[in-house]
Amino acid sequence: MNNFKEIKLTELPFSPFDIKDKWMLVTAQKDGKVNTMTASWGMFGIMWNKEVVSVVIRPQRYTKEFIDNADSFSITLFDKNFKKELGYLGTVSGRDEDKIAKAGLTVVHKNNVPFFDEAEVVIIAKKLYSQPWDGDFFVDAKLIDQWYPEKDFHTMYVAEIETVLKKD
Numbered sequence: 001m002n003n004f005k006e007i008k009l010t011e012l013p014f015s016p017f018d019i020k021d022k023w024m025l026v027t028a029q030k031d032g033k034v035n036t037m038t039a040s041w042g043m044f045g046i047m048w049n050k051e052v053v054s055v056v057i058r059p060q061r062y063t064k065e066f067i068d069n070a071d072s073f074s075i076t077l078f079d080k081n082f083k084k085e086l087g088y089l090g091t092v093s094g095r096d097e098d099k100i101a102k103a104g105l106t107v108v109h110k111n112n113v114p115f116f117d118e119a120e121v122v123i124i125a126k127k128l129y130s131q132p133w134d135g136d137f138f139v140d141a142k143l144i145d146q147w148y149p150e151k152d153f154h155t156m157y158v159a160e161i162e163t164v165l166k167k168d
């Protein structure tokens with residue numbers, strides 16, 4: 001396993017706004033099995049006086065079952081050399097193939113939460129709140145036409161950031 005050191009959120013080597021193009025893997029474990037998916041949407045901020053991250057997961061994602069069953073999940077960020085792997089992990093479902101093995105990534109754990117040894121930065125977060133978004137509450141209904149033609153609204157998870165690791 002590579003060496004990782006704990007850093008503060010203020011020491012992140014990128015802006016949270018970079019995630020749109022940088023992408024990340026959201027990973028959780030269920031019954032000893034790990035699944036992951038690529039995400040490029042999410043938020044970092046302060047809620048209930050805690051440092052939090054939120055991710056949004058559509059109902060059909062296999063990863064959702066894993067996040068729903070776990071107390072915590074990880075967010076893994078990579079340097080730009082891993083874009084191809086992230087593209088693959090964001091296209092194929094873990095229901096259909098052993099995509100982590102095929103992507104050549106190595107699962108490691110911190111406090112029983114899985115992440116990837118090839119990471120640049122890892123965020124371990126404990127779930128605080130989850131809620132499926134509801135079409136009735138969109139103020140800008142155009143977003144529904146644009147992003148949810150099949151009404152497969154994301155579930156939003158708000159999670160407390162417990163540990164931030166950076167490759168040493």
Ligand SMILES: Cc1cc2nc3c(=O)[nH]c(=O)nc-3n(C[C@H](O)[C@H](O)[C@H](O)COP(=O)(O)O)c2cc1C
Pocket residue numbers: 023035036037038039040041042056057058060061062063064086087089090091092093094095
């Ligand atoms: C760049 C990129 C960003 C994505 N962002 C999200 C996201 O924020 N939420 C989501 O539900 N799916 C997102 N996806 C789609 C999932 O990663 C994709 O459907 C994946 O294959 C799900 O795998 P799973 O079924 O093993 O969970 C994204 C895909 C890509 C390529």
